[in-house]
Structure formats: structure tokens, C-alpha cells
Amino acid sequence: MSEFRMPSLGADMEDGVLVEWLKQAGEAVSRGDIIAVVETQKGAIEIEIFEAGTIERLLVDPGTRVPVGAPLALVRGAGEPARPAVAEATPPMPKSEPAPAPAAPSRPVARPIEARPSEATRDRTSPAARQLAAVRGIALAGLVGTGPGGAIVRADVERALAKTGAPTPRRGIDPGEMRKAIAAAMARSNREIPHYYLTHQVDVTATLAWLEALNAGRQPPERLLLAPLLLKAVALTLRDFPEFNGHFVENAFRPSAEIHIGTAIAIRGGGLVAPAIHDANIKHLDELMAALRDLVARTRAGRLRSSELFDPTVTVSSLGDRGVDGLLGVIYPPQVALVGFGTPASRPWVVGDRIGPRMVMTASLAADHRASDGHRGALFLLAVARRLQEPEGL
Structure with a gap:
């Protein structure tokens, strides 16, 4: 069992915010697969994994600020048996702080009249996608998810936003x-x-x-x-x-x-x-x-x-x-x-x-x-x- 850790993406990086998981526990991964999105001062970065195996457990929730080197997930190597759930101790979570929510647009955004998303829809939507949809007035119920298990991820909301002709906000890039x-x-x-x-x-x-x-x-x-x-x-x-x-x-x-x-x-x-x-x-x-x-x-x-x-x-x-x-x-x-x-x-x-x-x-x-x-x-x-x-x- 190995640990997938928050990578260092430059000499100036001390930590990053886990925006969303693109793979879930139980899914097989191959070398070079993009499994998560992390937000740094340079923007939202797609994080690759460099070993093959199966994701045993996700250790960090989306929206968490994580120091460089802290474990994000456990990965089971090819041929390695799964650990019994009752025998496995939960690794300590890294000290973190919630990532600040993005500022609302300066101009009011017209929101479509829609029914409140069902709990099933919410469960199949990543937090980053749900947050962007709420800010930009996109109806989750009408989206087709392309994430793990059909989950709606941020990219799905961005595509829907692009169809409306509205500019897609760049994720996390703060010039200052x-x-x-x-x-x-x-x-x-x-x-x-x-x-x-x-x-x-x-x-x-x-x-x-x-x-x-x-x-x-x-x-x-x-x-x-x-x-x-x-x-x-x-x-x-x-x-x-x-x-x-x-x-x-x-x-x-x-x-x-x-x-x-x-x-x-x-x-x-x-x-x-x-x-x-x-x-x-x-x-x-x-x-x-x-x-x-x-x-x-x-x-x-x-x-x-x-x-x-x-x-x-x-x-x-x-x-x-x-x-x-x-x-x-x-x-x-x-x-x-x-x-x-x-x-x-x-x-x-x-x-x-x-x-x-x-x-x-x-x-x-x-x-x-x-x-x-x-x-x-x-x-x-x-x-x-x-x-x-x-x-x-x-």
C-alpha cells in the first residue's frame, strides 16, 4: 500500500487546495492518469499519478487546503490484497483550513427557474461543480455527468456555461x-x-x-x-x-x-x-x-x-x-x-x-x-x- 501525496508544483508552493477528485475509491488507475484537481497560486492544476493500482481510500475532502507532501489517498498496488476495513486505522488528516469561496460576480446573474436538485443529484455532483453552478446559475438537474460513476464535475458545468455564451471563469488564478x-x-x-x-x-x-x-x-x-x-x-x-x-x-x-x-x-x-x-x-x-x-x-x-x-x-x-x-x-x-x-x-x-x-x-x-x-x-x-x-x- 502506498500513499499518494500532495505534490510540489514549484519552488514557491507550500500548499494547495484539493478542488475535486476525478477518481474514486475502488477505481483502477494507471501511470499518468489524472486523478484530482488541485488549486495553487498558479491556477487549477490537474494532478497525475505515477503508479498503477487501485485507489484504496481517499483521505482528503474537496475544499481542503493541504500542505505539500501530506497524504491525499492510499493506493493499492497491482496484485496486492485489499485491507480489511475493520483492521485499518484511519490515517491522520493533514491540518487544513477551508478554501475561500469565490467572490460572487459583480453583476447579478440571471438564474433559471428550476426545481431544487434532488438529493441523488447532489450526491453525484462534486463540490467544485456544485459551487460553480450555484454562483453562475446553472441547473444541475439538466447536466450529464462525465466524472466517476456519472458524477457531475466542474468541467461539465463549464461546458454548460460555455453554451450560454457567458465567459467561463478561470479557476483560482489570482494575479496578486x-x-x-x-x-x-x-x-x-x-x-x-x-x-x-x-x-x-x-x-x-x-x-x-x-x-x-x-x-x-x-x-x-x-x-x-x-x-x-x-x-x-x-x-x-x-x-x-x-x-x-x-x-x-x-x-x-x-x-x-x-x-x-x-x-x-x-x-x-x-x-x-x-x-x-x-x-x-x-x-x-x-x-x-x-x-x-x-x-x-x-x-x-x-x-x-x-x-x-x-x-x-x-x-x-x-x-x-x-x-x-x-x-x-x-x-x-x-x-x-x-x-x-x-x-x-x-x-x-x-x-x-x-x-x-x-x-x-x-x-x-x-x-x-x-x-x-x-x-x-x-x-x-x-x-x-x-x-x-x-x-x-x-
Whole structure:
């Protein structure tokens, strides 16, 4: 019997609110299944399980604030017999406090005239779904549940709300709280990590011309942006420079065999998250473009998954669409490097023995001196530049 615990979804997370269970006691689960939704300062996060088995018991009720590391459920392994109910002691519940209810809309919402939901309907509705339905005036009796055993979950209420044309509220994202979380993580980073910074100017004239020629024969939804080329160049280079890919934990650097690139994404209304694109080094450019579009859409809809937040091994941040020349990032602990890219701009550039206009972009590296040094950092940036200048090899 193992314990499924509240995961840490970032260096700035101390606790989270269990919004709803998507699996119930007695249900079989497989590795990667989403079994719960937890609300943090970064929004509502879908929590995955990384072992196969059967949920023996749920230990925490929806609406409970739970510290990182506290047990949420008991999971029985494959082939492991169930424990007799009379012989099993109830594990201690984590100290918690009720999650604050969301504020009512500033404008009155017209509520449909409906019969009071039956007790049977209430029993098959998650607390989060019931709360949202009450605030937004959605009739539970008319909904078809897609949760465990036909239960109505929040996603069912959101779909019904979308059909009315009313905007669906983003779950739990408070820009002020997110700013506090970001500030806490960055303060810790500046306090604990001995940063060093390097920048390098990259001639991307040939890269942009190659990209334009590639997109000329494609329909708009199939066209590539520059971003996946940046991600792939970094990912491939990290194979030769493992000291920039991994985590500094327990006073030691631990390189990662996988390359999961955290991609900095701005959230509308304020805030920033950097969820991971997994195994970026083995993805084709089209796969990276599709993964990036999906990640941006789900981030801004508040539907990230736990694995996308806790396992990035390096972060890439690009402000290419903001018109700035470059950026000097702050490393997100426990990572040891952040690669930044600015906006390609036309600049006078020496090619051979002549000066002419070229599209030039600034690449930067913020790195942890405990894991690497400036010599290796310089070689890393030069290698990234060479890969970008040979886009056909990406």
C-alpha cells in the first residue's frame, strides 16, 4: 500500500487546495492518469499519478487546503490484497483550513427557474461543480455527468456555461497571489544561486529565410514560428552540455537524462508560468510547434498538469514578440540554467570583408556557478548559435 501525496508544483508552493477528485475509491488507475484537481497560486492544476493500482481510500475532502507532501489517498498496488476495513486505522488528516469561496460576480446573474436538485443529484455532483453552478446559475438537474460513476464535475458545468455564451471563469488564478509566488521564488533564487550571465549575438538571417521558405508551401495552421527552432537548438545542445540540464538538490547537482524544457508563458491578466515540453530533444519541429500551441492554450485556460510544472530541467524564455533586444533571466530553482532570446532585428553586420544589413538576435544564458562555469557557458551559447544557423539540421 502506498500513499499518494500532495505534490510540489514549484519552488514557491507550500500548499494547495484539493478542488475535486476525478477518481474514486475502488477505481483502477494507471501511470499518468489524472486523478484530482488541485488549486495553487498558479491556477487549477490537474494532478497525475505515477503508479498503477487501485485507489484504496481517499483521505482528503474537496475544499481542503493541504500542505505539500501530506497524504491525499492510499493506493493499492497491482496484485496486492485489499485491507480489511475493520483492521485499518484511519490515517491522520493533514491540518487544513477551508478554501475561500469565490467572490460572487459583480453583476447579478440571471438564474433559471428550476426545481431544487434532488438529493441523488447532489450526491453525484462534486463540490467544485456544485459551487460553480450555484454562483453562475446553472441547473444541475439538466447536466450529464462525465466524472466517476456519472458524477457531475466542474468541467461539465463549464461546458454548460460555455453554451450560454457567458465567459467561463478561470479557476483560482489570482494575479496578486501569483505575483507573490513569483517574487518569493525569484528572491530565493537570487539569495541562494550564484548566478553568472553571458550573452551572444547570433546572425539568424539564413534561419529566418529558411523558415519563410518552409512556411510558403503550408496552410496557416501548419506554419512554424521561430520559437520551436529555438527550443530544438537548445535541447540538442544540452545533450553535449549536461551541466546545464538538471537540478541542484541536497547540496549537489544532479544532471537529468531527459531534456524537459520549461517554456515561459505569460498569462493574460498578469503572471507567468514555465511548464515543460517533455523530451524536446527528440521531437520534430512540427511536434514542438503543436506542443507549444497546446501548452499556451491550456496555460491560459488554467488547465495545466502537475508533471508539466515539477519536472522542467531547464527554462527557455523568449521575448521575441515584445520587441526587446535581450533578457537576463533569473534561474528557477532547483534548475541551474535559463536561456533567453530577444527580438531579431536588422543590424549592420560584417560578412566577409563587407558590412551589410543582417537579422541579428541576442541569446543569453543565466547559469548556476555551482554546476558550471563561464568557459563552458560560452561554449554552450556558441553551440546553440551554430545550430540555429543550420536550421535544416534541427
